[in-house]
Amino acid sequence: MRKDVVRMFRIWGQTFLPSVVTSVLYFSVFGTVLGSRIGEMQGVDYIIFVVPGLVMLAIVTNAYANSSFTFFQSKFFMRSIDEILVSPTPPWLMIAGFITGGVIRGVLVGAFVLVISVFFTNLELTVASIAIISFFAILTAMVFALAGLVNGVYAKTIDAINIVPTFVLAPLVYLGGIFYSVHVLPPWWQAITYANPLFYLINGFRYGFLGQADISPAISAGVLIALIVILVGINWYLIKKGLGLKQ
Amino acid sequence: MITNSQTSKDTPALKVASLTKTYASGTEALKGVSLEVPEGDFFALLGPNGAGKTTIIGIVAGLVNKTSGKVSVFEHDIDKEHERAKTYIGLVGQEVNFNPFEKPLDIVVNQGGYYGIPRQIALPRAKKILTDLGLGDKMDQIAFGLSGGMKRRLMIARALIHEPQFLILDEPTAGVDVELRRSMWDYLRELNQTGVTILLTTHYLEEAEQLCKHVAIINKGEIVASGAMKDILAMHDKNESAKAKYRGSTLEEVFLQLTKEK
Numbered sequence: 001m002r003k004d005v006v007r008m009f010r011i012w013g014q015t016f017l018p019s020v021v022t023s024v025l026y027f028s029v030f031g032t033v034l035g036s037r038i039g040e041m042q043g044v045d046y047i048i049f050v051v052p053g054l055v056m057l058a059i060v061t062n063a064y065a066n067s068s069f070t071f072f073q074s075k076f077f078m079r080s081i082d083e084i085l086v087s088p089t090p091p092w093l094m095i096a097g098f099i100t101g102g103v104i105r106g107v108l109v110g111a112f113v114l115v116i117s118v119f120f121t122n123l124e125l126t127v128a129s130i131a132i133i134s135f136f137a138i139l140t141a142m143v144f145a146l147a148g149l150v151n152g153v154y155a156k157t158i159d160a161i162n163i164v165p166t167f168v169l170a171p172l173v174y175l176g177g178i179f180y181s182v183h184v185l186p187p188w189w190q191a192i193t194y195a196n197p198l199f200y201l202i203n204g205f206r207y208g209f210l211g212q213a214d215i216s217p218a219i220s221a222g223v224l225i226a227l228i229v230i231l232v233g234i235n236w237y238l239i240k241k242g243l244g245l246k247q
Numbered sequence: 248m249i250t251n252s253q254t255s256k257d258t259p260a261l262k263v264a265s266l267t268k269t270y271a272s273g274t275e276a277l278k279g280v281s282l283e284v285p286e287g288d289f290f291a292l293l294g295p296n297g298a299g300k301t302t303i304i305g306i307v308a309g310l311v312n313k314t315s316g317k318v319s320v321f322e323h324d325i326d327k328e329h330e331r332a333k334t335y336i337g338l339v340g341q342e343v344n345f346n347p348f349e350k351p352l353d354i355v356v357n358q359g360g361y362y363g364i365p366r367q368i369a370l371p372r373a374k375k376i377l378t379d380l381g382l383g384d385k386m387d388q389i390a391f392g393l394s395g396g397m398k399r400r401l402m403i404a405r406a407l408i409h410e411p412q413f414l415i416l417d418e419p420t421a422g423v424d425v426e427l428r429r430s431m432w433d434y435l436r437e438l439n440q441t442g443v444t445i446l447l448t449t450h451y452l453e454e455a456e457q458l459c460k461h462v463a464i465i466n467k468g469e470i471v472a473s474g475a476m477k478d479i480l481a482m483h484d485k486n487e488s489a490k491a492k493y494r495g496s497t498l499e500e501v502f503l504q505l506t507k508e509k
Contacts, residue, residue, distance in 0.1 A: 003349075003357055079344040083405070086308045086338045087361035088330035247270060247311045 004070055004101030015066070016109055019058040023113040026054050027120040030179065042181050044210055051117045052206040053178030055133075056140060058113040060173055060198075063106030063141040064148035064165060067098050071152030072161050075245060085246070091239040095149065095232060102145025107137050123209070132208035132217070139224040140201050146231035153235065154244045172198045182214045197223060258321055260286045260335075260413045260444035261307065266316030268302050268468075276302040278468040279316070284446055284461070286321070286412075289439045291455035291476075292448045294465035295506050300448045301341055303465075304417050308338045320413060334362065337411030339402045341418050347391040351382055351401050354390060355408050362409035369408060376404045380434065396427045403431075413444045420451060432458060456480075456498040466506040 008015040027047070035046035042049060075081040084094060114133075117123060125133070155161050176198030182190050193199050203213035204220025213220070238244060261284040268277040277299045284290045294300050305311030307318055307325065318325045323332040345354045352373055359369030377386045380400040385393060390401060399419055406414060416435070420428045428451075435458065439445050449455055455462060456476065463473040472479055480497050482504075 002360070003353075074346075078346055079342065080346045082310055082338075082340060082344050083358055084361055085310055086333065086336065087358070087409075088333040088363075089361050090330060242312055246309075247305070 001097045001100045008105050019109045020112050023054055023116055048121050048123055050179055052209040053202055055110045055113045056202055056205045057173055059106040059110040059137055059141050060144045062109040063102040063144040066105040067102035067145040068148035068152040068161050071098055071149055072155050091236050094239055095235045098149050099145035103141040106141035110137050129208050136204045136208055143224055143227045149235050153238045172196055177202050258286055259283045262319045264317040267314045269314050276468055280470055282463050286444055287442055288461050289445045289459045291459035291462040298465045299468045301417055304415055308336055335413045337406035337414045339406045339416045339419050343398045350387050351390050352386040355405050358405045359408040376407050380404050396423045399423055415446045417448050452499040452502055464505050471505045
């Protein structure tokens with residue numbers, strides 16, 4: 001974990017800066033330019049409505065990318081993963097080490113995006129709302145760091161690392177309700193949205209910001225915790241058996 | 248911190264019984280290998296390329312899954328006491344496998360972390376090992392700029408940070424110049440004299456002849472000879488050598504006699 005944190009700060013231009021720049025563009029285009037024409041959604045200004053989704057987008061992509069790429073490069077480029085595999089480090093500790101780096105990067109970048117939102121909105125947060133946001137931020141980062149780790153462990157080529165974020169993660173995030181409320185969708189699309197795990201994360205997060213969401217925050221938290229348990233189990237099995245790691 | 252328990256002199260450092268390995272490609276790399284490395288020994292595992300040496304080492308170190316058979320390190324079964332068995336082993340692999348953008352000191356200290364060694368203990372220990380191996384003035388430079396020989400020594404330093412009782416060296420002197428090779432021999436001899444058991448694979452047979460007390464020769468996944476170095480050397484068939492025109496060390500002749508195509 002220490003190695004990973006040192007690395008992510010050393011190459012901050014690759015790890016932290018891109019999401020910050022992207023979020024400035026999102027706030028400018030979707031919030032200020034388009035938002036002024038859209039007006040309100042769920043009773044709040046559109047630019048405020050999209051803040052939770054954009055913070056979460058930063059957390060999701062960074063937590064995922066960090067653990068998937070860190071693990072993949074350690075097993076693919078220099079086989080430095082062997083340093084850990086020959087040691088008595090148990091699988092649960094390997095999982096904890098790799099996802100902690102992802103969680104730290106995801107939450108830090110999410111915090112940067114939140115700070116940027118202050119310059120574009122008049123968002124007011126209470127201590128209670130910050131606590132809820134932090135809770136959902138950490139759980140979300142854990143889910144996607146774990147998902148990224150599964151990808152990193154199992155990937156056999158660098159393409160496999162890039163395909164999942166592009167063709168699976170991005171559609172799930174954008175169709176999960178970052179830019180709209182589920183209530184503006186036709187019933188059949190609403191039904192599909194309820195099957196998207198990202199919808200629950202975004203709404204839990206939105207509850208922390210706005211005090212309202214499409215579904216109960218308890219359901220969001222329950223879905224997140226269930227996903228964490230499932231993903232920890234998958235990672236543990238893959239690492240214990242050495243699938244994708246050992247010959 | 249994980250520490251090794253005391254071992255008695257009668258305990259074999261490594262015991263391999265009926266070990267087989269068939270890769271997913273169908274290649275049968277090991278066909279029921281059995282061997283024993285006594286504690287405190289300097290043991291050579293020799294064989295031509297593709298004979299199965301690195302597969303055995305990979306299985307012992309936890310980098311390769313075996314197909315069947317039993318392996319124990321200081322009587323700790325690698326299946327049942329996986330983590331305990333690993334605390335005894337230090338591995339210097341065949342390929343350079345550290346992150347070249349890290350500093351040697353960080354590489355060695357971080358390795359200590361994987362064995363639960365606190366940083367305040369690992370740091371002075373790493374500095375001493377790196378200095379002993381002639382890397383004292385390179386420990387704070389990026390490892391990318393090290394020469395081939397320095398990278399090999401860094402891998403030895405990394406394998407020693409947790410003070411293993413069983414050091415496995417997979418061709419540690421490949422591509423290393425004569426002078427440096429000799430200094431590495433001296434270092435390994437001293438290490439062995441402190442009680443560390445060493446398993447060495449090498450293609451430099453004079454190296455094995457100089458350093459090792461016992462030897463096993465593997466060919467096509469099977470052990471074809473095993474025993475004390477002097478007994479293996481005694482297998483030297485002088486008539487065969489005369490026919491083939493003697494060109495190398497005695498061990499080299501025996502090796503060729505045992506591994507040549509029939």
